[in-house]
Structures are given as structure tokens and as C-alpha cells.
């Protein structure tokens with residue numbers, strides 16, 4: 001019997017290539033994990049401890065004093081469940097590759113989420129979403145290591161407490177669970193979800209009013225290529241700010257003052273407001289401060305033009321959030337995790 005491979009551990013590790021925003025930072029310890037068994041073999045958790053996958057939603061604005069667990073668990077299996085198929089993917093699988101594979105297998109439900117960078121295991125964290133679909137629509141359950149009890153637990157969709165770009169993993173239980181596997185319930189019957197305005201317009205422009213799965217996925221990819229920078233060419237972390245969610249009265253007051261502000265009604269009665277519109281209306285789109293800036297094609301995306309530091313990024317973030325606060329009275333929150341910062345989503349556990 002082959003000896004089980006021990007987790008690979010590096011001390012004083014360079015983190016700059018492990019985050020798509022590529023800020024310079026180091027971790028006291030980096031542990032590369034290929035299986036749940038290796039995870040269990042790690043010496044007692046160093047504090048702080050943080051697991052990452054593709055690093056496309058994590059920015060290291062300062063050195064990390066504890067252990068970064070780099071998740072590289074692999075494997076996908078599929079099981080028929082009546083008219084559906086349950087697809088179980090290890091947390092270190094690449095999300096985009098999984099979407100492509102499911103399309104090839106004739107399994108539908110996640111085609112609108114094609115080309116979202118990162119790992120399967122991070123997808124539940126902020127309930128990834130795009131073009132009218134979110135992970136919560138298809139997630140059946142997930143398997144995670146509960147750092148509190150040391151046990152493997154299975155959590156249902158309801159137990160994940162998903163919300164707009166949020167879940168219990170990102171809020172109340174941040175740092176508690178290490179997600180090892182995610183199970184999706186996909187369908188063999190394709191039901192296009194094409195009512196999201198920019199997607200509908202793209203399909204109409206191509207004369208495709210009843211898209212097949214590949215046409216729908218291709219339309220999403222065209223939109224994404226046009227609007228978002230490829231992190232391999234221009235370092236970024238996708239949308240940097242969350243769209244603020246407010247109550248009806250707050251939205252009505254803002255719309256009276258700013259009638260063009262895009263506003264979406266959420267099923268629970270709250271309103272989601274377009275942060276990109278606010279940032280653009282304040283003249284930030286395309287502007288840079290030092291080596292960081294706002295992407296010219298999308299006001300929600302901040303980019304690292306090369307060699308930027310965490311301090312430079314925080315200065316830009318504070319300038320943008322300050323001007324939005326002064327004009328609209330709203331506090332924008334970063335969508336990615338800012339490791340080493342005291343910003344609202346910053347991770348400062350010690």
C-alpha cells in the first residue's frame with residue numbers, strides 16, 4: 001500500500017501569486033492540502049488560520065501571521081437522482097472547469113455561472129451569482145470540517161443560510177468551516193434563465209430568442225470578456241464592492257434625489273442599489289490613484305496596474321467609499337476578503 005502523502009508545508013511563504021489581485025505579502029506558514037485526510041493530519045491549528053482556493057476573492061493587504069491552507073482537493077462524481085443528477089465536486093476543483101464539464105455531460109442549472117474564477121469550495125462562501133442565477137439555486141448540500149468540533153458535517157442548503165453574496169460561512173460562522181465537497185442538484189432538462197437584462201439584450205442582438213445551453217453559456221462568456229479584466233493580464237478581484245441592500249423607504253428617498261439610480265426589488269421587499277452607478281456618477285470610473293485604479297469598463301472593479309501595495313489599495317478604497325458616503329449617505333462594503341485590514345470584510349482574527 002502506498003504511504004499517504006503528508007501535507008506540504010512552507011514557512012515564510014510568498015502569497016503574491018496566490019491572490020489574483022497580486023499584492024505583496026507573506027504568510028508565516030502555507031499548507032497545501034490535497035485531501036480531507038491531509039487536512040486532519042495538520043498539526044493543531046495555528047492562529048490565525050485561513051483557507052484559500054483560487055485567491056480570486058481574497059486580497060492580502062498585509063503579511064499573514066498564521067497558517068494559510070491552500071486547498072487543492074480534487075475529484076468529481078455524479079449520481080442519478082430521479083430526473084436530476086447530483087454532482088459532487090471536491091472543494092479544490094476549478095469552478096469554471098466544473099461548469100464546462102457539466103455542460104458536456106448535458107447537465108444544466110449552472111451555465112449562467114460560467115467563467116466565474118476560483119474554486120468550488122469558495123463558491124458557497126459568498127453564494128456566487130451572475131446573470132440572474134446564484135449557487136443557492138442548485139446547491140443540494142456540502143461536506144465541511146467543523147473546526148469547533150473537529151467533525152465532518154453535512155450541511156443542507158437551508159443550513160448554509162444563503163443571502164445576496166453572503167452565507168453563514170462569510171458572516172456568523174466565518175473561519176469555522178473548511179468546505180471539502182459541494183453537491184449540486186442539476187437537471188437533464190434545459191430551462192434557459194435568460195431574463196437578466198444584459199443577457200437578454202446580448203441574445204436578442206445575436207437573434208437567439210430561444211438559446212440552447214451552449215448559446216446561453218457563450219453569450220455569458222462574451223459579456224464577461226467585454227466587462228471584466230482577465231486576472232492573468234490585469235490583476236483584479238472581480239467586483240470589489242457589494243451593491244448596497246436597503247429598505248423601501250431609503251430607496252425611495254434616494255430615487256427621488258437620483259432618479260437614474262438603478263434599483264432592483266428583492267423577494268423579501270428590500271431594494272438592491274447599483275454601486276457601480278454611484279461610483280461612476282462620482283467620476284471614479286477609469287481613474288487611478290498611484291498603481292491602483294478603477295477599471296474603465298466597469299466601475300465596480302478595482303485593478304492593480306502592477307506593483308501596488310496593500311496601503312495603496314486601502315487609500316483608493318477609502319477615497320471611493322468616502323465620496324459615496326458624502327453624496328448618497330451609504331457605506332459601500334468590499335465584496336472580497338481583505339486580509340489584514342480593519343475594513344468591514346477584513347479578517348483580523350488573532
Ligand SMILES: Cc1cc2nc3c(=O)[nH]c(=O)nc-3n(C[C@H](O)[C@H](O)[C@H](O)COP(=O)(O)OP(=O)(O)OC[C@H]3O[C@@H](n4cnc5c(N)ncnc54)[C@H](O)[C@@H]3O)c2cc1C
Nearest residue numbers: 052053054055056057058118119121122128129179237238
Ligand atoms: C474577474 C473576476 C470575476 C468574478 N466574477 C464573479 C461573479 O460573477 N460572481 C461572483 O459571485 N463572484 C465573482 N468573482 C469573485 C470570485 O471569483 C468568487 O468569489 C469565487 O468563488 C472565489 O473563489 P476562490 O477559490 O478564488 O476564493 P478565495 O479567494 O480563495 O477565497 C474566498 C473566500 O472563501 C474562503 N474559502 C475558500 N475556500 C474555502 C473552503 N474550501 N472552505 C471554506 N472557506 C473557503 C476563503 O477563506 C475566503 O474567505 C469574480 C472574481 C474575479 C477575479
